[in-house]
Amino acid sequence: MTTAVADAHDAEHHDDHGPTKGYKRWLFSTNHKDIGTMYLIFSLVMFFVGGAMAMVIRSELAIPGLQFVHPEFFNSMTTMHALIMVFGAVMPAFVGLANWMIPLMIGAPDMALPRMNNWSFWILPVAFGILLSTLLMPGGAPAGGWTMYPPLILQTGDAFPFLIFSVHLMGISSIMGSINVIVTIINMRAPDMSLLKMPMFVWTWLITAYLLIAVMPVLAGAVTMLLTDQFFGTSFFLAAGGGDPVMFQHIFWFFGHPEVYIMILPAFGVVSEIIPTFSRKKLFGHDSMVYAASCIAFLSFIVWAHHMFTVGMPLTGQLFFMFATMLIAVPTGVKIFNWVATMWRGAMTFETPMLFSLAFVFLFTIGGFSGLMLAIQPADVQYHDTYFVVAHFHYVLVPGSVFAIMAGAYYWLPKWTGHMYNEKLGKLHFWASTIFVNLTFFPMHFLGLAGMPRRIPDYSTQFTDFNTIASIGAIGFGLSQLLFVAVLLTAKRGEKATDRVWEGSHGLEWTVPSPAPWHTFTTPPKARIANEAFD
Amino acid sequence: MDEQERKKNIRRTALIAAAVALAFYVGFIMMGVMRS
Amino acid sequence: MIRKSILSLLGLVLTSAASAEWALNMPEGVTDLSAETYRLHMMVFWWCVAIGVVVFGVMIISLIKHRKSKGAEPATFTHSTVAEVIWTAIPVVILLVMAVPAAETMVKLEDTRNPDISIVVTAYQWKWHYKYQDEGVEFYSSLARPSVDARRKQSGVDVNSVDNYLLEVDHPVVVPRGAKVRLLLTSNDVIHSWWVPELAIKKDAIPGIVNETWFNANEVGTYRGQCTELCGKDHGYMPIVVEVVEPEAYQAWVDTRKDGDAKFASAQ
Numbered sequence: 001m002t003t004a005v006a007d008a009h010d011a012e013h014h015d016d017h018g019p020t021k022g023y024k025r026w027l028f029s030t031n032h033k034d035i036g037t038m039y040l041i042f043s044l045v046m047f048f049v050g051g052a053m054a055m056v057i058r059s060e061l062a063i064p065g066l067q068f069v070h071p072e073f074f075n076s077m078t079t080m081h082a083l084i085m086v087f088g089a090v091m092p093a094f095v096g097l098a099n100w101m102i103p104l105m106i107g108a109p110d111m112a113l114p115r116m117n118n119w120s121f122w123i124l125p126v127a128f129g130i131l132l133s134t135l136l137m138p139g140g141a142p143a144g145g146w147t148m149y150p151p152l153i154l155q156t157g158d159a160f161p162f163l164i165f166s167v168h169l170m171g172i173s174s175i176m177g178s179i180n181v182i183v184t185i186i187n188m189r190a191p192d193m194s195l196l197k198m199p200m201f202v203w204t205w206l207i208t209a210y211l212l213i214a215v216m217p218v219l220a221g222a223v224t225m226l227l228t229d230q231f232f233g234t235s236f237f238l239a240a241g242g243g244d245p246v247m248f249q250h251i252f253w254f255f256g257h258p259e260v261y262i263m264i265l266p267a268f269g270v271v272s273e274i275i276p277t278f279s280r281k282k283l284f285g286h287d288s289m290v291y292a293a294s295c296i297a298f299l300s301f302i303v304w305a306h307h308m309f310t311v312g313m314p315l316t317g318q319l320f321f322m323f324a325t326m327l328i329a330v331p332t333g334v335k336i337f338n339w340v341a342t343m344w345r346g347a348m349t350f351e352t353p354m355l356f357s358l359a360f361v362f363l364f365t366i367g368g369f370s371g372l373m374l375a376i377q378p379a380d381v382q383y384h385d386t387y388f389v390v391a392h393f394h395y396v397l398v399p400g401s402v403f404a405i406m407a408g409a410y411y412w413l414p415k416w417t418g419h420m421y422n423e424k425l426g427k428l429h430f431w432a433s434t435i436f437v438n439l440t441f442f443p444m445h446f447l448g449l450a451g452m453p454r455r456i457p458d459y460s461t462q463f464t465d466f467n468t469i470a471s472i473g474a475i476g477f478g479l480s481q482l483l484f485v486a487v488l489l490t491a492k493r494g495e496k497a498t499d500r501v502w503e504g505s506h507g508l509e510w511t512v513p514s515p516a517p518w519h520t521f522t523t524p525p526k527a528r529i530a531n532e533a534f535d
Numbered sequence: 536m537d538e539q540e541r542k543k544n545i546r547r548t549a550l551i552a553a554a555v556a557l558a559f560y561v562g563f564i565m566m567g568v569m570r571s
Numbered sequence: 572m573i574r575k576s577i578l579s580l581l582g583l584v585l586t587s588a589a590s591a592e593w594a595l596n597m598p599e600g601v602t603d604l605s606a607e608t609y610r611l612h613m614m615v616f617w618w619c620v621a622i623g624v625v626v627f628g629v630m631i632i633s634l635i636k637h638r639k640s641k642g643a644e645p646a647t648f649t650h651s652t653v654a655e656v657i658w659t660a661i662p663v664v665i666l667l668v669m670a671v672p673a674a675e676t677m678v679k680l681e682d683t684r685n686p687d688i689s690i691v692v693t694a695y696q697w698k699w700h701y702k703y704q705d706e707g708v709e710f711y712s713s714l715a716r717p718s719v720d721a722r723r724k725q726s727g728v729d730v731n732s733v734d735n736y737l738l739e740v741d742h743p744v745v746v747p748r749g750a751k752v753r754l755l756l757t758s759n760d761v762i763h764s765w766w767v768p769e770l771a772i773k774k775d776a777i778p779g780i781v782n783e784t785w786f787n788a789n790e791v792g793t794y795r796g797q798c799t800e801l802c803g804k805d806h807g808y809m810p811i812v813v814e815v816v817e818p819e820a821y822q823a824w825v826d827t828r829k830d831g832d833a834k835f836a837s838a839q
Contacts, residue, residue, distance in 0.1 A: 065730040066722060072804040112545045145801045151778060152761040152803060179552040187544050213552050217560035225567050236567045239779020245762060246777060247570060251563055279637075280645040288655050310764060310773045310799075312782035315681045319674055326666045330659060333622075337658045340630055345646035347639040358634070365626060369619035376669065378604075378676040379612040381773045382597050385764060385799035450594035451768045453799045456807030458722060460737045461730060465593060 019518055027122070030114035031518060032099045035121050037416070039096030040409070042124060044485075046088030047402075049132070051478050053081035058440075062471035064461050074457035075143035076135070082146035086263070087170045088128050090397065093405045094266040095120075095177050098205050101412060102181065104509035104516065105199050107190030107525040112183040120177040127169035134159035145455065147256070148223065150237040150248050154230050164227045171216045178212035181205055190508065190524050196287060199507050203290050204269030207297045211258045211265075214301075219255040222248060246311055253304035261300040264364075264396060265293060267404030268335060271357045273507070274411050275339050278354035279346030280504040285338040292331035292338075299328045309380045318377050325375040329368070336365055351502075352426035356407035359399055359434050367395030370445065385455075388448025394441045399434070406433075406484065413488075414497035418515030421491045425483060432480035439473030598769050601790040601815070605771035607676045615669055622665075680772075683783045686753030688746060694756070694763035694776035694798070697805035701744055704755075708828040714808050715739035722808060738795040743812035747821035748791050756782040761803060767796030767813055775800055788815040 019025045019034070029035055056077045060068050069077070099117065103110055111117050134141040139157015142148070148163075156163065185206045189198070198206075226248070228234040235241025237248045276283045283289065305313060305321040313321075339361050348354070370392035374380050383389055406429075413421050443466035452463045459467065497514040512520045599609045637643045689704040695711075702709035714722075718737050721728035730736045746752050756765055758776040765784075766773035769792075774784040788794075796811040816824070 064736065065726070065728075066724040068724075070724060070804075071807065075801070075804065075806070113549060143804075149762055149801075152801065155761070155803065175553075175556050179549055179556070182552050183545050183548040186548050187541060213556045214559055217556045217558075218563050221560050221563035221567070224564060239777075243779075244570070245779065247567065251567070254563075280639070281647075282649045284648070285650045285655060288650065311775050312777070312780060315677060318677060322673065322677075323670060326670060329666065330662050333662050334655065334659055336626065337654075340626065340633065341651075341654065343630065343633045343637065345633075345643070345648075346637050347643040347645040348634070348637055349639050358630075361630065362627065365623065369623060372619060373612065373615045376611055376615050376673045378608045378673060378680060378771075379615065381680070382608060382612065382768060382771055384773060385766075446593075446595050449597040451597075451796070453766070453797045453807070455801040456797075458730075458737065458807055460735065462594065 028118065030110070030118055032103050032110045032114070032117065033416075033516065033518065035111075035117050036096045036098075036100030038121050039092045039099060039124075042121070043089050043093035043096060043405075044488075046084050046092070046128065048481070050081050050084035050089055051481065053077045053084065054474060055478055057081065058471040058474035060457055061459070061467050063468060064459055064464055066458050069457065071457045072140060072143055075145075075455065076141040078455055079142050079145055080131070080135070083131065083142075084128070085397075086146065086259070087167075088124070090263050090401050090405070091174065092124060094205075094208075094263070094401075095174075097201075097266065097270065097405070097408050097412070098177075098181055100416065101509060102184060102202055102205060103188070104415075104512065104520060105202050105507055106185065106188060106193060107508050107521045108184060108188035109519065109521050111180045112188055113180045116176050117180055120173050120180065123169050123173040127166045127173065130162050130169070131166040134162050137162070147252060148226065148248075149252075150226060150229065150245050153226060154238075160230060161227065164223045167223050168220055171220045174212050174216045178209035178216075181209040182213070185209075190521075196290065199269075200272035200283060200286070200289055201266070201269035204265040204272070204293055207293050208262050208265045211262050211297055211300065215255040215258045215262075218251060219259075222251040222255065225251075246308070249308050249311060250305070253307045254301075256307065257304040258297075258300045260393070260396070261296060263401050265297065267360065267364075267401045268293060270404045270408040270411070271339065271360050274353045274357040274407055275342050275361075277411075277502050277504040277506070278351060278357075279343050279348050281342055281346035282506075283338070284341035284344075285334075289335060289338055292334040295331040296328060296335075299324060299331070303328065306375060306377075306380070309377050310384050322375055322377045326372065329372050329375075332368055336361060336368075349503075351410075352421075352423060352430055353407045353411035355427065355430045356403045356410065359430070360403045360407065363399030363403070363434075363437070364396055367392055367400055370395065383448060385453055386448035387444040387452045387454060390454055391441050391444035391448060394444070398441065399437050403433070406430075410487075411502075412509075413491055414501045415509060415512075415514050415516055417491045418497055418513075419492045420494035420497050420501075421487050422494060425487050425490070429480060429483035429487060432483060433477060436473045436476035436480055440470050440477055441473070443467075443469050443473075600769040600771045601788050601792060601794065602770055602786050603789065604676065604679060604786070605769060607679070608771040611669075611673055611676060614672070618665060618669065680784075683753050683785045685751065686785060687750040689753045689755060690744070690746075691755045691757070692765055692776065694758040694760075694765070694802070694809075696760050696803050697798075697809040699740075699765070699809060699811060700759075701742075703825070706825045706829065708825055708832060710742045710828070710832075712740045712742045712744065712812070714810060715741055718808075735795065737808065738797070738810045738812070740810055740812045743793070743814045745814045745816060745821060745824045746788065747818040748788055748815050749818070750821075751785055751787045753783060753785045756784070762800050763798050763802045763809070764800035765796070765811060766799040767794050767811055769794040770796075770813065773799060788813075791815050791817060 060074055137158045139159060142156050142159050142163045144153035144156060185202060225236040229236050229238055235243035237243045237245050272283055272289060303321055303325045306325045309318060374383055374392060410426055447463055447466050452459055499513055500510045501514060508525060597612060599606055691702040693700040698711050698713040700711050717733045718739055721730045721733045756774050756776040758778045763776040764773060765776055770786045772784045772786050774782045792815055794813045798806055798809045
């Protein structure tokens with residue numbers, strides 16, 4: 001196991017030549033910037049793959065009657081759409097941002113374990129190659145939902161072991177990545193950067209990494225037990241053998257609930273970097289924000305069964321999980337109030353990163369409201385497994401996590417490329433995305449309340465109008481993302497970016513040139529410079 | 536802190552984190568075994 | 572006065588189904604507990620609206636007033652312990668206010684004691700089976716024929732011409748108004764879930780487990796629901812229909828079915 005400093009010594013050897021030329025630079029990379037770039041590009045590709053599946057889903061659901069796909073294939077689409085978006089788009093995007101920005105933000109030359117970093121990334125294309133190949137197998141791709149409940153998931157055809165294997169691979173990638181994040185943050189901060197002095201993006205990633213090393217192994221355990229039930233004669237979840245299908249749900253959601261916080265905490269971190277910059281005002285309540293994020297992370301471990309309110313849980317259990325779930329609203333609210341207080345009496349400008357961040361605050365809050373409604377158990381009896389839930393989680397994931405990823409991309413793009421991206425195109429991308437995302441997902445609240453279940457390829461005719469609107473919104477949203485691709489492709493045409501890029505920015509990452517040199521902070525930043533950059 | 540010490544710390548943190556991950560994996564499977 | 576009319580208009584819009592196509596809200600339903608559930612739902616909804624108005628209101632004011640283009644100079648405050656305490660404490664209080672009635676309703680929902688009728692509901696891929704414990708009536712309930720014909724891919728049938736498309740069955744569940752009906756749910760294969768919105772009950776049907784739930788319908792009528800747990804390819808095609816009838820009509824139905832079942836058994 002080498003350290004980043006040793007690598008830096010080696011690299012100084014090669015520095016005058018720059019990075020290796022050709023594919024080897026990428027295949028064998030141990031550079032956090034290159035690995036970050038690969039994660040981000042991979043995630044963008046997966047976003048479009050998952051998005052294509054969403055297009056299939058929304059095309060079929062545009063009007064009642066079955067027009068385009070068979071129900072089995074529809075179920076594969078919903079299953080694969082979720083697996084790809086969660087594990088292939090959102091999570092790798094945040095890991096990409098972490099790889100790029102954490103070393104820069106703490107004044108470290110690279111991640112602590114650069115070779116493990118390489119494997120963390122390269123496992124992913126293999127995992128998703130395997131998962132996507134199941135579309136071509138007899139029996140088709142998995143169609144039991146991304147939640148993989150037994151016994152249904154055991155009815156998957158030839159694809160089953162490949163599903164399990166690819167989930168194991170994704171898990172290993174995440175676990176290695178989060179070990180790297182923890183080790184880097186704990187051991188490689190610049191002198192004088194105490195934990196509480198770290199930027200919020202670094203803090204939220206530290207917390208996220210702890211969640212990851214705890215719960216990804218639990219998912220691995222759960223799918224291992226599915227595998228042995230299917231092939232090795234065990235009966236963990238099979239009633240006929242004395243097992244319990246509900247136990248799978250407990251284990252899965254013990255992973256699954258922290259997982260959704262894993263997908264949102266880095267988003268909180270990104271937004272906490274951007275809003276202060278464009279308000280020209282320090283983040284309000286920095287320490288409070290750290291405590292709130294930690295509180296959310298802790299609570300995320302004890303609420304899992306709110307995904308299981310109709311499973312037949314004893315009353316005491318239902319009461320406990322309802323109260324604990326409602327409690328999470330408190331630290332989450334604290335964070336929202338702090339962002340608003342940061343804006344309050346600032347001097348705001350509205351460049352694209354700020355627009356996405358502001359939309360995040362608005363629309364994530366709406367997602368949070370439907371989350372609070374879902375927490376109320378008797379009401380959840382009516383919402384569970386309906387489109388109300390679909391509306392809730394898409395609000396927190398799309399104008400939540402995805403918008404934060406876009407915000408971060410726009411914010412840090414000039415640091416990565418050395419040029420200002422096309423602001424007009426960025427704003428167009430923002431407005432199109434925001435309008436269409438609401439058109440797509442807001443009507444789903446009504447559909448759920450009116451009684452439309454989830455995961456159905458066709459529906460009773462009274463659900464037509466809102467479904468049609470949602471499908472139009474989805475197509476619009478999908479097409480709007482091409483604007484983002486255009487921004488990326490023309491990213492290097494803009495004017496050269498300064499070191500600081502944005503007038504109100506603070507932090508060590510803005511003390512290095514734009515584009516950031518392949519090696520940065522090969523010697524730790526001087527305490528004085530470090531301290532000023534924190535202010 | 537010198538390089539050797541930093542390397543040792545990095546190794547130690549990484550091993551602890553890996554041990555936590557392993558503990559959760561094995562622990563949950565054991566729980567599955569004991570409950571069935 | 573204006574505020575009252577706006578609020579009541581909003582309430583009217585949300586609580587009525589002006590036309591089924593544009594339904595915005597869940598039904599109040601036909602049981603005491605469905606009404607309680609509806610009230611809890613509206614309570615949490617209005618709290619969210621109130622908090623949203625405050626938070627979004629402050630945001631919008633700030634977005635308008637505190638712009639650099641308007642010449643705003645950024646303030647320098649960075650924290651306030653008082654503010655943090657206040658906006659932590661107030662949400663906790665609001666949550667307590669909501670949690671109490673919710674808990675009360677939950678206790679009632681769990682009370683399956685002293686039912687008048689017990690029905691064993693067994694879920695199959697992809698239909699339901701009902702067995703009335705004491706009446707000796709049992710039958711399968713599957714998607715009705717017109718829907719079956721129309722649902723096929725490119726069936727050529729206009730689904731808008733099918734009554735209660737995907738929500739009609741060949742043999743509905745019949746129960747008497749005013750009786751406490753207990754359902755015992757299980758499954759023959761994978762996990763399914765039994766849901767009728769107007770009865771406000773939803774419970775999973777799990778192989779190897781018997782779940783219990785109950786309802787007591789106050790109004791005669793036909794109430795439709797669907798399977799609400801992904802159960803394979805025809806998950807969307809195994810609806811539930813509950814017909815609540817006057818007690819005399821229920822007894823007549825039971826007698827007819829019993830005769831019919833007996834004739835069938837003896838003909839085997």
